[in-house]
Amino acid sequence: MTGNSIQSTQRSGLVLQHVSKEYPVKSGESVLAVSDVSFGVIENEICVLLGPSGCGKSTVLHMMAGLIDPTLGSLTLDGVKIHGPGQDRGMVFQGYTSFPWLTVEENVEYGMRLNNVSAAERKERVDYFIARVDLSRFRNAYPKQLSGGMKQRVAIARMLANAPKISLMDEPFGALDAETRWHMQELLLDIIDESKMTAVMVTHDIPEALFLADRIIFLSRHPGRIREILSMDFKQGRRITNKEELIETPGYIELERNILRMMRQEASEDV
Amino acid sequence: MRLTNAVLLPGPVKVMTSFVELFGEKGYLADIGMSLYRVITSFALACLIAVPLGILMGTFRRVEAFFNPLVSAFRYLPAPSFIPLLLMWFGAGESEKLALLFLGVVWFLITLIMDYAKSIPTDFINTALTLGGNRKQILWTVIVPAMLPNILTAMRQMLAVSWTYLVIAEIVAADSGIGAMMMRAKRFVHIDEIMAGIITIGFLGLFFDILLRAARRMLFPYLESND
Ligand SMILES: Nc1ncnc2c1ncn2[C@@H]1O[C@H](COP(=O)(O)OP(=O)(O)O)[C@@H](O)[C@H]1O
Numbered sequence: 001m002t003g004n005s006i007q008s009t010q011r012s013g014l015v016l017q018h019v020s021k022e023y024p025v026k027s028g029e030s031v032l033a034v035s036d037v038s039f040g041v042i043e044n045e046i047c048v049l050l051g052p053s054g055c056g057k058s059t060v061l062h063m064m065a066g067l068i069d070p071t072l073g074s075l076t077l078d079g080v081k082i083h084g085p086g087q088d089r090g091m092v093f094q095g096y097t098s099f100p101w102l103t104v105e106e107n108v109e110y111g112m113r114l115n116n117v118s119a120a121e122r123k124e125r126v127d128y129f130i131a132r133v134d135l136s137r138f139r140n141a142y143p144k145q146l147s148g149g150m151k152q153r154v155a156i157a158r159m160l161a162n163a164p165k166i167s168l169m170d171e172p173f174g175a176l177d178a179e180t181r182w183h184m185q186e187l188l189l190d191i192i193d194e195s196k197m198t199a200v201m202v203t204h205d206i207p208e209a210l211f212l213a214d215r216i217i218f219l220s221r222h223p224g225r226i227r228e229i230l231s232m233d234f235k236q237g238r239r240i241t242n243k244e245e246l247i248e249t250p251g252y253i254e255l256e257r258n259i260l261r262m263m264r265q266e267a268s269e270d271v
Numbered sequence: 272m273r274l275t276n277a278v279l280l281p282g283p284v285k286v287m288t289s290f291v292e293l294f295g296e297k298g299y300l301a302d303i304g305m306s307l308y309r310v311i312t313s314f315a316l317a318c319l320i321a322v323p324l325g326i327l328m329g330t331f332r333r334v335e336a337f338f339n340p341l342v343s344a345f346r347y348l349p350a351p352s353f354i355p356l357l358l359m360w361f362g363a364g365e366s367e368k369l370a371l372l373f374l375g376v377v378w379f380l381i382t383l384i385m386d387y388a389k390s391i392p393t394d395f396i397n398t399a400l401t402l403g404g405n406r407k408q409i410l411w412t413v414i415v416p417a418m419l420p421n422i423l424t425a426m427r428q429m430l431a432v433s434w435t436y437l438v439i440a441e442i443v444a445a446d447s448g449i450g451a452m453m454m455r456a457k458r459f460v461h462i463d464e465i466m467a468g469i470i471t472i473g474f475l476g477l478f479f480d481i482l483l484r485a486a487r488r489m490l491f492p493y494l495e496s497n498d
């Protein structure tokens with residue numbers, strides 16, 4: 001039912017309708033990783049997929065990217081069925097994916113080269129995004145000279161310079177220490193806000209989700225399905241780019257506690 | 272007793288003087304040159320086949336499915352068991368030796384390079400795909416550059432094996448080369464010259480190992496580690 005209503009109301013943007021994914025495991029058996037998931041990503045929003053690990057967040061994101069196909073259901077972007085990966089859906093992965101044989105500058109430029117963007121435009125966008133992620137001093141450095149946070153900044157700049165319609169991020173800060181993570185979240189929110197991008201971000205970190213999200217899709221597991229869609233009413237329609245301010249905003253604590261309770265339930269159902 | 276010992280196990284001075292004699296009067300430099308020629312030519316041929324085939328097998332499942340049974344089977348066949356066949360096909364000339372050296376390394380080289388190609392992180396390829404890359408672009412801009420240092424490592428590993436087959440080839444049937452010199456020396460019980468041959472091969476092996484390591488360091492300064 002929800003799927004049909006989404007179909008009738010939203011044709012633009014990224015839409016999932018009754019999407020399920022089964023992974024084959026040995027000898028004819030299979031696991032149902034994602035079950036009957038329907039939702040749409042609204043233009044210019046930051047949509048966060050939150051849930052305990054193993055609930056199918058990465059699977060959903062990989063289907064959006066076109067890296068894997070759904071077993072059932074359909075995914076469309078602006079009404080066109082998603083068929084394989086493409087330039088219009090950029091992705092940042094949890095692990096470090098900066099190409100070690102390219103400098104920071106060449107990494108950021110890489111996607112545009114694949115898509116035959118003119119040299120002048122490449123240079124302009126490289127300059128802009130390298131500055132935007134504070135890597136100007138490192139533009140000729142190789143990834144081995146960079147910290148984990150810097151490598152993820154390269155990956156983010158590389159995706160954004162390629163001008164995708166939608167940015168998909170799979171726990172991009174999962175491997176970073178708390179301090180770096182905090183800084184990266186603020187930087188990312190700033191960039192997304194400034195450039196009015198549409199983004200889908202996967203995380204299992206509740207404060208990260210609350211800080212970045214315009215809307216949270218909470219997934220439960222076994223099988224992975226939507227448990228609840230949470231709108232960030234307490235933000236009153238604006239983005240709060242300062243973490244202290246966010247935490248002090250009325251309604252934040254209640255929502256955090258509510259989500260924490262859902263996480264706990266998910267965990268206890270496991271035992 | 273003391274006499275036989277000195278003959279069968281010559282001291283270092285004796286071995287050193289035999290080097291002088293070998294280079295000065297017995298044309299040893301030409302023998303070494305011949306051996307180097309055989310190793311390098313056959314190894315270059317093996318690389319010419321193994322590098323592209325290994326990369327394609329490691330990248331495309333269908334290519335692997337097609338070639339792997341053949342490659343695996345040949346890997347288990349000892350190359351020297353082909354010597355009688357090769358001698359009948361090519362005679363005792365250069366082709367027979369190059370063929371033996373080629374057969375001795377090519378299957379292992381293919382497998383090594385295939386395994387290296389398979390170990391390229393999936394997320395590297397997924398990154399290129401989500402940036403809009405097609406298969407051809409990914410082959411040339413991700414897989415090949417990611418493979419280059421590995422190719423050099425695989426070559427370093429297999430070049431050592433190539434020297435082993437060189438000695439076998441030259442001992443079986445050759446009138447030139449380091450192995451042939453050692454067989455001549457055996458006939459005249461010149462143990463010191465045999466020792467000199469062994470030392471030469473060890474030295475050349477070490478030389479190539481150091482050379483390829485240095486090349487890897489110089490060509491790929493961006494690597495995290497350098498082995
Ligand atoms: N390639 C795969 N083959 C088999 N099972 C998989 C595969 N990928 C994921 N799964 C399973 O699907 C479920 C969801 O995985 P995933 O999407 O990675 O969850 P999350 O990202 O939320 O941690 C898990 O139970 C996981 O074990």
Ligand SMILES: [Mg+2]
Binds near residue numbers: 057058059
């Ligand atoms: Mg995941």
